[in-house]
Amino acid sequence: MLTTRLPLQVEPYRLAAQNERLEGLVALESFERLALDAGVQEGDCRVRLDFGIDTQGRRVIEGWLEAEVQLPCRRCLEPMPVQIESHFLLGVVTDDTLAAELPSTHEPVLVENEQLNLLSVLEDELILSLPQVIYHDETQCGVSRDQLTSGAEAEDSEKPAANPFEVLRTLKGKS
Numbered sequence: 001m002l003t004t005r006l007p008l009q010v011e012p013y014r015l016a017a018q019n020e021r022l023e024g025l026v027a028l029e030s031f032e033r034l035a036l037d038a039g040v041q042e043g044d045c046r047v048r049l050d051f052g053i054d055t056q057g058r059r060v061i062e063g064w065l066e067a068e069v070q071l072p073c074r075r076c077l078e079p080m081p082v083q084i085e086s087h088f089l090l091g092v093v094t095d096d097t098l099a100a101e102l103p104s105t106h107e108p109v110l111v112e113n114e115q116l117n118l119l120s121v122l123e124d125e126l127i128l129s130l131p132q133v134i135y136h137d138e139t140q141c142g143v144s145r146d147q148l149t150s151g152a153e154a155e156d157s158e159k160p161a162a163n164p165f166e167v168l169r170t171l172k173g174k175s
């Protein structure tokens with residue numbers, strides 16, 4: 001079982017020169033912005049980072065992260081477990097000009113004084129990977145569809161739901 005804690009501050013140039021792999025856990029409670037976005041989280045984020053130098057001489061980090069977070073269901077607002085997985089490619093740069101030269105496949109990470117704050121990078125990745133909207137399965141949700149339909153909406157529910165293909169056609173027509 002993987003139990004190593006990942007260092008939260010690393011030297012990416014040294015790690016890239018040595019083709020290092022870092023693998024370990026980061027406590028989800030260390031992510032403060034995630035807590036603001038999604039509530040306080042328990043458990044760990046599993047992370048693997050491969051540092052290296054690509055054929056263009058760029059310092060790159062290929063990373064994977066995996067975590068189970070608790071997000072509020074949009075219908076009943078009760079937390080539900082959501083599995084997050086992300087694979088990403090980072091380009092280590094020292095300024096914005098170099099960042100702009102990176103191919104679109106790479107996300108720039110700014111490194112100053114040879115130090116990289118891993119916590120912040122991983123938190124960005126995790127937040128980017130969160131689903132926008134999540135719902136329980138209808139059978140497990142605290143709020144049933146009937147409870148949601150009230151007042152004027154109840155009358156509307158007599159009508160058949162909009163045909164999804166009709167919606168698609170409309171969207172296509174616009175593009």
Ligand SMILES: [Zn+2]
Binds near residue numbers: 141
């Ligand atoms: Zn729910």
